Amino acid sequence: MRLPLLLLLSSLNAAAQNQSHGKPQPQVPQVRIGVVAPLSGASAHLGKDIENGARMAIDDLNATGPQIGGRNVQFVLQVEDDAGDPKQGTAVAQKLVDAEVAGVVGHLNSGTSVPASRIYAAAGIAQITPAATTPLYTRQGFQTAFRLVANDNKIGEVLGRYAVHTLKARRIAVIDDRTAFGQGLADAFLKGVRAQGTAADAVSRQYTTDRATDFNAILTQIKARQPDLIFFGGMDAVAGPMLKQMKTLGLDVRLLSGDGICAERLPQLAGDALADNQVTCAVAGGVTGNYDAGYRAFVDRYQQRFKLPLQTYAPYAYDAVMLLAKSMQAAGTAVPKQYLPELAKIKYQGVTGAIGFDRYGDLANPAVTLYTYRGGRKTRIDILH
Secondary structure, three states: OOOOHHHOOOHHHHHHOOEEOOEEOOOOOEEEEEEEEOOOOOOHHHHHHHHHHHHHHHHHHHHOOOEEOOEEOEEEEEEEEOOOOHHHHHHHHHHHHHOOOOEEEOOOOHHHHHHHHHHHHHHOOOEEEOOOOOHHHHOOOOOOEEEOOOOHHHHHHHHHHHHHHHOOOOEEEEEEOOOHHHHHHHHHHHHHHHOOOOOOEEEEEEEOOOOOOOOHHHHHHHHHOOOOEEEEEOOHHHHHHHHHHHHHOOOOOEEEEOOOOOOOOHHHHHHHHOOOOOEEEEEOOOOOOHHHHHHHHHHHHHHHHHOOOOOOOHHHHHHHHHHHHHHHHHHOOOOHHHHHHHHHOOOEEEOOEEEOEOOOOOEOOOOEEEEEEEOOEEEEEEEEO
């Protein structure tokens, strides 16, 4: 007979709490939360960022002596590596379902989040992505899928408007890596540009892959079209070498992109090819006013603990864990089908701002933060809605 989820006990926990001054101690039920991200491969630094943010949340929760339904509990993580690969993503999703986790934080990539979401939905387990932006993720009709960042439609709208009205771009070249994320973002950006009702449009559309290292052919074709802006749908591991080859070819134009390249590691990947203000990238979230101090305090705590710069997604992973825990506490149970209604209607003041979901599971009134790089450091430009 299988015990209720909240009563499942870890043998490690039981062993650790077996004795204290020679006296048996009560066993504390554990609530297991799954975290999935690429911990290997080109985006491993972003995946580790997600894991670290989630781990901070777990530690903060446990420091408060948390209870669910009047019983003391201990929150624990089960961390899995999807390597940014859809097949591995579905395999680890099934592994988490089989382990009867109470909820999932992940995945990073749109291409892994969507197929994994079907597995979590079939099992009735809540999934909160701190990073995936494809609109499809929350448009599948699942009551289990939630997102803490703006989707591609919102990002495309904001970046299209910014390209036309602020950067004054008219001749735009577009490159995407053919992934669900990269292609979806590039398409949404072009839609955002055309919505401005100006003469601005794409003069070249080129394609690469998320593992490519040689861009000379596509950049040569782009240079011949004399663009005043290049938009890239993809990740920083590709953008860095691309910037180097742009410099070699004398392609001195601004690069605009989404949160996939908007990491602290981009200057390291691009080297001296990254000029001040050359890159503008958008992160699907952002805080202002009263929330800014809390966000900065979180960044300081993160850097002190892990001795690493915060990349992008740790605060969203932190908030995702907190949302799962608060929903369980509000429902008085860690059983997903019973706490899911609380998650759907939650209003929470998080590190990343005021959080609430629309009927699809998307973040209500999402912000988009624009960054550039100056002196080799990521620098915030503006926060747009």
